[in-house]
Amino acid sequence: MFALARLVLILFVVLSVIYVGLSIYSRSVRRRKLEDEWDEAIGEGEGDREAYVQEGLKVYDHSLRRKLILGVYVVPIIVIGTIIYMTNFR
Template sequence: MGWLRLAFLMYVGLTIIYFVTGIYSRSVRREKLEKEWDTDPAREGLTVQERSAFIEAGMVQYDKGLKKRLLWLIYIVPTIGFLVTIYFVNWH
């Protein structure tokens, strides 16, 4: 029964790490899009609404991309390690 408590606490911690990492990753991507817009001289005369549309389009593309899906490794890798450890401790 102790391993269930450990697994529960592990998933609580991993969930916190997942959300914090997701927020940080989105923040970094948004900042990169903002810098890309600001450094492009061809976009100097465009409006704030066009800038917002550009950033939101980039964020939609980010949400569908590989980096967003790779965040699930935060759950997968420790789970595999946990199960392998339980297996070797109990059956070898």
């Protein structure tokens, strides 16, 4: 039982680090795309670029892509659970 608790704790820590890294990377990619979109469409000096980027990031925060990153927690747990089930009950 103690080994399972240790596995779950280590798995949670590792998956949390991966989740945070993916979230930061995905948000920075979205920010860069918004900045490039602003530069192409509107150009330099006209309007408020930072406000445009912030509004785009608010939309991103509620997007499906952001929620799919939570699969970092779900997929490994399902795979490990399936492996444990297959080795013990088949």
